[in-house]
Amino acid sequence: MVTSSTRPLLLRVLLTSLMLTLAACGGSTPSKDPDGGTDPGEPDTGPKPTVAVCGDNIKHDSEACDDGNTISGDGCSAKCDAVEAGFTCPEAGKPCYRIPVCGNGVVETGESCDDHNTASGDGCSSSCKEEAGWNCPKSGGRCVAKQCGDSIIAGDEDCDDGNNKAGDGCSATCRVEDNFKCPTPGAACVAIRCGDGVVEGNEQCDDGNNDLGDGCSPLCRNEPKCPNGICQEVCGDGVMLPGTKTEQCDDGNTRDNDGCSHTCQLEPGFNCTIADTTLPDSVNLTIVYRDFRGADLQADGTLPAGHIDFENGNAAETGILGPLYSPLDATTHKPVYAKGVDGSGSATTHGKAAFDQWYKDTKNVNIPYVSTMKLTRNTAGGPTSGIYVFDEPNFFPLDDKGWVALGKEPKRTNGHNFSFTSEVRYWFEFKGTEVLAFRGDDDVWVFINGKLALDLGGVHGAMNGSVDLTNATMVSNLGLQKGRIYEVVVLQAERHTTASSYKLTLSNFTTKTTTCTSTCGNGTVEAGEECDNKDGNLGGYNQCSPGCVWGPRCGDKRIDADYGEECDDGGPTRTCSATCKSIIG
Secondary structure, eight states, rough: OTTTHHHHHHHHHHHHHHHHHHHHTTTTSSSOOOOOSSSSSSSSOSSOOOOOTTTSSSSOOTTTTTOOOTTTTSSSSSSOOOTTEEEEOSSSSOOEEEEEOSSSOOOOTOOOOOSOOOOOSSOTTTTBBOOOTOOOTTSSSSSSSSSSTOOOTTTOSSSSSOOOOOOSSTTTSSSSSSEEEETTTTTEEEOTTTTTTTTOTTOOOOOOHHHHSSSOOOOOOBBOOOOGOOOOOOOSSBBBBOOSSSSSSOOOOOOOSBBBBBSSOOOTEEEEEEOOOOOSSEEEEEEEEEEOOOSSSOOOOOSSSSOOTTSSSOBOOOOOSSSSSOBBTTOSSOOOOSSSSSTTSSOOOOHHHTTTTSSSSOOTTTTEEEEEEEEOOGGGGOTTTOEEEEESSSOOOTTTOHHHHHHHOOOOOOOOOOOEEEEEEEEEOOOSOOEEEEEEEEEEEETTEEEEEEEOBBBBOOOOEEETTTTTTHHHHOOTTTTTTEEEEEEEESSSOOEEEEEEEEEEEEEOOOOEETTTTTTSTTTOOOOOTTTOOOTTTTTTEETTTESTTTSSSSSSGTTTTTTOSSSSSSSSSSOOBBBOO
């Protein structure tokens, strides 16, 4: 009797017997040959061992990866024996991809920008995400401002008042204009005053006065400091010293993103030239005028009588400022009066106290005006000509200004405003080829290296004079040494209501300074640029933007709904058209 307890054992016995019978008859399963095939005459249906071949898109056990090629540098080595540093190859037989590393300068998976650093606030955040108001190259690199006038300060902008109009303190390219400060993005800029002792806006300095030669000009710009021709390096003074080691450039300002940084280092994306090899077409010199009232005017209860040295004496007179090569006052940087120091005066002047007011701001006596004098290069001497000229036979810079404008002095001969002084200073690298020429009236004095080099003093008609620094005796008397930087000071006074003229010629008075122009806009795509339109990179959809970076466009893998994009896969795909419209079905 078979009971329930013996059925499992019986079943196992029957199965074992069946398997032995099949084996004895050869069964239906072919036996394996040593080579892995079947017996001769039988179909070869069994698996064969495969040999690993790098580049066949199959990852074998002996391979670390296989991306379908034998090229290194794409994540999988040429022999498929190693996953290269910085890459991952997660799927067998598929291409590897770079592990995103923010700050390496390459825009990778999950990044919208990469500017070679992990600092925020420069357009590309610490996590390599594009920041508002910026436009970052899709190929990696420095970000630029997306648009001037969007109320966001970005790129080379140092202001953004919500528009791109000039004349309101923030220029059409979003640069702070002279005599303004723009503290709040999106808000109107505020007028400031150079000379109030507070450094604001794009001022480099502000010492509260209108004096030249004291290190801070009346236009609030740094001046070279060169006692005895030995200068201190001052970034932003517009002078590159011979043999300089710290300054790569000096363009006369301390702003960034213009080719020469605030530390006077060259910046990428600009072509910068040195002035002694590529001469500028003109030079602007700071000039300070001081307007006086003539001595023939009486006191009116609010003002004293006119200045005793103006419209009071008519004669040429040298020696007012002492013997030839008398130094300037080292403390005040002003000329030293040398005629009648005891108060007795001279033929056309009336003592030290009166003369000291000529080139110093003096309340109720003179009114200062700060301006620039443009000297134009004389190209008749060829492309290398270093001759710069200012020539005005009718020199009346203060007409309808000063005391005349205030109704405190009448107009004089031919309706002009006479009775004024002017002061100009300029720095140059002495090479032994310089010649200064002057023609004018009335008084004219020229100082070089703090020493009087030309004396055309007194009240007179137009007179000519020159300083020839090719002359060895003149050079010795002025104490000049080649390769050093020296200051030229030109002092002038118009003291008689007859005529006024002024001609200044500076020949070879050059020094090394820097002029930078952006390569963006030259029509050639250069290093660091994604695009460059010679007719202007104004930005817009599918257009090249300021900074020569592509603006929003179809194909940038970002959906720009503001421009009607419905999708953006980086190019036409099965679901997204070439115009970034969704394809249904």
